[in-house]
Structures are given as structure tokens and as C-alpha cells.
Amino acid sequence: MLAKRIIPCLDVRNGQVTKGIQFLENVDVGDPVAMARYYYEEGADEIVFYDITASNERRGIMLDVVRAVAREIFIPFSVGGGLRTVEDMRAVLLAGAEKVSIDSGAVRNPQIIAEGARAFGSQCIVLSMQVKRREKSEAFPSGCEVIIDGGRTPTGRDALLWSQEGVRLGAGELCINSIDRDGTKAGYDLEVTKLISESVSVPVIASGGAGEPRHLLEAFTDGSADAAIVASIVHYGEHPIPDLKHYLKGHGVEIRDAINLERSAR
Amino acid sequence: MIAIVDYRAGNLASVARALEHLGHASEITDQAEKIRTADRVILPGVGAAGATMENLRALGLDSVLRDDIARAGKPLLGICIGIQVFLRHSEENDATCLGIVAGEVKRYPSAVDGRPLKVPQIGWNRVRQVVVHRVFEGVPDNSHFYFVNSYYPVPADSSKTIAVSDYGVPFTAAIAQDNVIATQFHLEKSGTAGLKLLDNFCRLKF
Numbered sequence: 242m243l244a245k246r247i248i249p250c251l252d253v254r255n256g257q258v259t260k261g262i263q264f265l266e267n268v269d270v271g272d273p274v275a276m277a278r279y280y281y282e283e284g285a286d287e288i289v290f291y292d293i294t295a296s297n298e299r300r301g302i303m304l305d306v307v308r309a310v311a312r313e314i315f316i317p318f319s320v321g322g323g324l325r326t327v328e329d330m331r332a333v334l335l336a337g338a339e340k341v342s343i344d345s346g347a348v349r350n351p352q353i354i355a356e357g358a359r360a361f362g363s364q365c366i367v368l369s370m371q372v373k374r375r376e377k378s379e380a381f382p383s384g385c386e387v388i389i390d391g392g393r394t395p396t397g398r399d400a401l402l403w404s405q406e407g408v409r410l411g412a413g414e415l416c417i418n419s420i421d422r423d424g425t426k427a428g429y430d431l432e433v434t435k436l437i438s439e440s441v442s443v444p445v446i447a448s449g450g451a452g453e454p455r456h457l458l459e460a461f462t463d464g465s466a467d468a469a470i471v472a473s474i475v476h477y478g479e480h481p482i483p484d485l486k487h488y489l490k491g492h493g494v495e496i497r498d499a500i501n502l503e504r505s506a507r
Numbered sequence: 508m509i510a511i512v513d514y515r516a517g518n519l520a521s522v523a524r525a526l527e528h529l530g531h532a533s534e535i536t537d538q539a540e541k542i543r544t545a546d547r548v549i550l551p552g553v554g555a556a557g558a559t560m561e562n563l564r565a566l567g568l569d570s571v572l573r574d575d576i577a578r579a580g581k582p583l584l585g586i587c588i589g590i591q592v593f594l595r596h597s598e599e600n601d602a603t604c605l606g607i608v609a610g611e612v613k614r615y616p617s618a619v620d621g622r623p624l625k626v627p628q629i630g631w632n633r634v635r636q637v638v639v640h641r642v643f644e645g646v647p648d649n650s651h652f653y654f655v656n657s658y659y660p661v662p663a664d665s666s667k668t669i670a671v672s673d674y675g676v677p678f679t680a681a682i683a684q685d686n687v688i689a690t691q692f693h694l695e696k697s698g699t700a701g702l703k704l705l706d707n708f709c710r711l712k713f
Contacts, residue, residue, distance in 0.1 A: 242673065243630040244651055281698070286631055312524055317653060317696050337520065339696065362553060364627055364655045414629065444629055467630065497631040497651035502699035 244497040245461045245489070246286035246468035247482060248446065249475050251276055253322075254293045256302040274309045280475070281314040283482040284499020288314065289342060289416075289470065292322030293391070304336045311337025319367055325349075327356045334361060342367040342416065345389035348396050348403070351410055358411025367446075368412035372400040372433060373420045385419075385433045392420050404437045415441060416470065418448035426452020426473065431464040438465040446470060454480055454488040461494050509533040509709065510545035512572070514562040516554040522586065525695040525702060531709045539571045547582040547709065548572070550589035551695070553655060556612065557600025559588050569605060577607040583687045584708050590660050590682060590689035599658050608684050610662035619675040627657040628674045634681070634692065640669045642681075642688050642707045650700040652680070652692035659691060686713040 251258045251273055258271045277288050290310075292303040300323060307320055320333045321342025330341045341361075347354050347368055357366045371392055372385040383401035388394060404415050417437055419430035429447040438445035444467035447460040451474045460466040474480050483499055490496045509526060511519050513535045526533040533549075534541065542548055550572065552559070563569045576583050577593075585593045592604040597612035604612070615626045631651040636643050652672075659678035662668055670681035672691075681690045688708055694701040 243628065243632050246630055311521065312528070315525055315528070315695060315702055316698050334518070335520075337524070339518070339521075362555075364553065364629055413627070442623065442625055444625060467625075498647075500647065500650065500698075500700065502645065502703045 242495050243467070244286065244495050245466070246446075246497075247457065247485060248287045248289055248468055248470050249276075249280045249285050249482070250289045250291065250448070250470045250472045252291050252293050252472075253303060253306060255299055256306055259293070273306050274313060277310045277318070278313045280482065281316055282501060284486060284497070284501070285316065285482055286497055287316055287468070288318040290318065290320045290322075290338075291342070292320065294323070304332060307333060307336035307338055321367070321369055325353070327353065327360050330357050330361065330365075334365065340365050340367050340414070342369045344369045344371070345394075347407065348387060348389050348398065351406065354407055354410040354412050358413070363411050363413035363443075366412050367414045367416055368404070368407035369416040369418065369448075370400060370403060371418050371420050372430070374430075383433055383436055385430075388420060400433055401437055401440060404441055408441045408443050412443065414444045414446060416446040416448055418470070419450055422450030423448075424473065425450055428452065428456040429460045429464055429466070429469070431459055434460060434464040434466050438467070444468060454485050457485060458489060458492050458494065461489070508545050509547045509549060510542045511535045512542060512548060512550045512563075512568060513537040514550075514552070514559060514566060514568065516552055516559060516562060516588075518553060519551060522549060522551040522695045525705055526709070529702060529706045529709065531706075537566050537568065539567055539575075542568065542571055543575050545581075547584070548576050549584045549586065550592070551586040552588050554588050555599055556588065556591055556597035556602040556604060556658070559592050560602050560604055563592070563605075573605050573607055577605075577687050580686050580713065582708065582711060582713060583607075584705075585687075585689035586695070587656065587691060587693055590691050591658060593682070593687065593689050594660055594662065597658060607687055608660075608662055608667060608682060608689075609664060610660060610667075612658045612660050614658050615675055624675040628654050630654065631697075632672045632674060632680075632692070634670045634672050636670050638669050640683055641711055642683065642704060643670070644707055646700050646703050646707075652690070652694075652697040652701060654680075654692045656691055660689075
């Protein structure tokens with residue numbers, strides 16, 4: 242049986258980590274390489290970086306970050322933000338990322354999912370989506386709409402229908418980030434996470450809203466999630482990853498033991 | 508020097524970075540002569556069995572790996588697609604593989620007991636050591652390792668299996684046959700447990 246994964250998320254702007262509270266008022270919380278190494282040693286199962294650099298000229302900085310991170314940590318990590326072409330994906334993968342995460346670029350050009358999967362394999366392609374609650378209707382059977390451009394542009398697409406299309410095109414994993422919950426510490430949107438997870442054949446990552454250990458437990462049980470993104474809950478030291486894992490194991494969730502053979506050998 | 512076989516696929520650099528971290532010199536190469544003269548050889552990567560075998564044949568490396576490395580007693584490590592092409596045949600692309608280890612490679616079922624099984628397996632799974640083998644020295648039994656695979660190896664001789672895991676079905680996670688070691692999981696992405704196994708392979712004497 243696979244372990245449920247805990248994935249710290251690092252938003253990176255101009256080479257520095259920030260944590261957006263509902264995409265506003267970003268606060269610097271540190272150097273991405275040092276933070277990645279810290280979470281690796283704490284027992285993170287994977288790490289995701291979102292490049293939220295506004296200007297295109299400065300995007301090369303992210304590739305330097307990816308190269309430096311790849312020399313320091315030996316677990317999978319993915320990189321998203323601003324990836325629009327197969328060449329963008331190739332650059333990130335060659336720099337050392339295990340996976341790429343595509344979001345707005347995939348909504349604008351769904352074929353990028355298929356092209357990426359053909360070039361690098363589905364296991365490399367994470368389709369990430371920002372979703373917002375809407376009245377359930379014929380247009381939005383899941384009750385959630387996909388929003389792009391960092392939460393600014395509604396697409397008219399339903400979260401479930403877009404998930405299914407993404408998987409059909411070749412996405413190997415889905416990350417469902419609730420805009421309503423992001424930064425609220427009120428817990429993940431379990432309803433949409435469960436709905437999507439039980440309707441697709443690939444792993445689903447819950448994202449947005451974790452503030453308490455029980456929110457992760459709910460995501461893995463009621464939400465049927467395979468993995469959960471954590472940000473504020475770990476970034477400010479309130480609930481370190483070993484504590485989260487201890488809590489989840491105590492509640493019967495299959496979790497990877499956060500052993501550190503190197504640290505104990507030193 | 509450790510040769511990492513470059514067959515135009517997979518994420519070869521991540522294995523090189525892990526070896527560098529451990530202090531072992533390595534070189535990514537497609538040159539038969541460099542592979543023949545290396546102290547140890549690693550065949551890593553992600554990819555499909557058919558394309559991997561085509562690339563190895565086109566580069567003339569299939570016979571090098573089988574005859575000059577595996578049968579000549581040189582330490583050889585296969586990772587992920589590496590373990591799969593060591594066997595005789597894979598269901599993936601109906602590929603004829605290297606045949607270093609007798610057996611075949613099968614696809615995970617799409618459902619178990621009427622419940623759908625998500626394929627590929629992507630994530631951390633427990634690995635149970637079924638025999639005591641030096642390559643696992645210092646690695647606690649039932650440690651988690653990182654897997655990304657739709658297919659799994661089935662050696663004809665079950666005594667070649669040194670570790671197992673379970674994903675819908677029980678499957679072989681690691682194989683040893685004299686100087687040949689292979690793992691279905693990614694050593695280079697499995698945290699310190701993976702690094703320890705990789706380091707052990709680099710120090711093994713046969």
C-alpha cells in the first residue's frame with residue numbers, strides 16, 4: 242500500500258520563497274535551497290516549487306534554484322509556474338526536477354499536456370488547477386470552476402470535467418487547489434477533492450487550507466486524497482512535519498517513516 | 508569509476524548527483540569501451556521497455572551489458588526500467604529484453620477485487636527484505652522507497668528476489684544474482700534509505 246504523501250509547497254519569486262495568503266500580501270519566509278533541504282531532512286515526501294516571478298526576464302533565476310535544489314535533496318520535487326511549452330518543461334526537468342506542474346498554460350493550450358506526456362512520460366506531468374466554489378449547475382456539475390492567472394481569470398471550465406480531460410490527455414497526477422480555502426487554515430475542500438479523486442485513474446493531491454493536523458487526516462480519509470500540499474501549517478513552525486506524521490500514523494494512516502540515516506550516521 | 512549508461516532516456520543526472528553526494532566518481536556515457544573498463548556499471552532511468560531496448564541495441568550496448576558486464580562478473584546495478592530490461596521479456600511493448608535474469612515483466616492489474624487500481628504506481632511503498640543481503644546493510648526492514656512504475660518484474664527463480672512490496676498484488680522490488688543487483692524503486696529519489704543502498708552497491712565486493 243502506498244504511503245500518503247505530505248508535500249510542502251514553496252512559492253518562489255525572484256529566487257526567494259514567499260507564502261501567499263489568498264495570493265495577496267506575500268511575505269518572505271526564506272531561501273528556497275535552504276528550505277528544501279530543511280524539509281527534506283524533516284521527512285517531507287516530496288516538495289513542490291511554484292515560480293511566481295512576474296517578469297519573464299528573471300525566470301532564469303528559477304532554473305538556478307532548481308539546479309541547486311537537485312544537488313541537495315534526494316526525494317522527488319516538482320516545479321510549476323509560468324510553464325507554457327514543452328521546451329519550458331524540458332528546461333526544468335533537465336535542471337533536475339522530477340515533475341512539472343502545469344496550470345494556466347494547460348487551460349490555454351490543453352495540447353501541452355499531451356505533448357509533455359509524450360516527451361517525458363505521464364509520470365512527469367502534474368496538472369494543477371485553482372478551483373473556486375460556484376452554484377452547482379449544468380455548466381459546473383462539480384460545483385467548482387477552474388480559475389487561472391493566479392486566481393484572477395475565470396475560465397468557465399468545471400473542475401471535474403477539466404480533471405477528466407487532463408487525465409485523458411496524459412496528466413499523471415492532479416493537484417486541486419481551493420482558492421476559497423487557500424490561506425484560511427479552515428481545512429481542504431474535501432468535497433471536490435473526493436469527487437475528483439474517485440472519478441480519475443491517477444493520484445490526486447489536495448491543496449489549500451491546511452491549518453491543523455486533522456485537516457490532513459480528513460484529506461486522506463474523507464477527501465480520498467493520495468497526497469496533501471502543506472504551506473503555512475509547516476512554514477511557521479506550528480506543526481513540524483514529524484509531528485504531522487506522528488499524528489497521522491496514530492490515526493491509522495499509512496505514512497512513510499521519516500528516518501534519516503545520514504543524520505544518525507554523523 | 509562508475510559508468511552510468513546513457514541510452515537517451517530517463518533522468519540519468521539524478522543518479523550522477525546522488526553518487527556525487529556520496530563521494531563516488533561517475534561518468535554518464537554511451538561509449539562501449541568506457542562501460543567495459545568501468546569498475547561498476549549502473550543502468551538507471553524512467554521510460555518504456557521497448558524504447559529502452561531499441562536505444563540500447565542502436566548504441567550496441569545490449570551485448571556489452573549482458574556479455575561484458577553481467578556475465579563477466581562486474582558489479583551491475585539496474586534501477587526502475589533498468590531492472591525490467593534485465594529480464595527476458597516485458598509485456599510493455601511486447602519487448603524482448605536483455606535476458607540477464609530469467610523471467611518476465613508484467614503490468615499491474617487495472618482492478619483488484621473489483622476496486623480500481625491507479626496505474627502507474629506513483630509514491631512511497633514499503634519494501635520488505637526477504638533475505639539478508641549486503642546491499643541492504645544498514646537499511647531498516649520495511650523502509651519506504653519511491654516507486655514510479657506500471658510494470659513489475661517476475662523472476663523465474665524466486666530465490667533471485669531479495670525484497671518485495673505490495674501494490675494490489677505482491678511484487679518483486681529488488682533482485683540479486685551474483686554481481687547483478689536491481690531495484691524497481693528509485694534509489695536516487697528515496698531519501699537517505701535510497702542513498703544508503705546506492706552507497707552499499709558502490710562498496711560491494713563480489
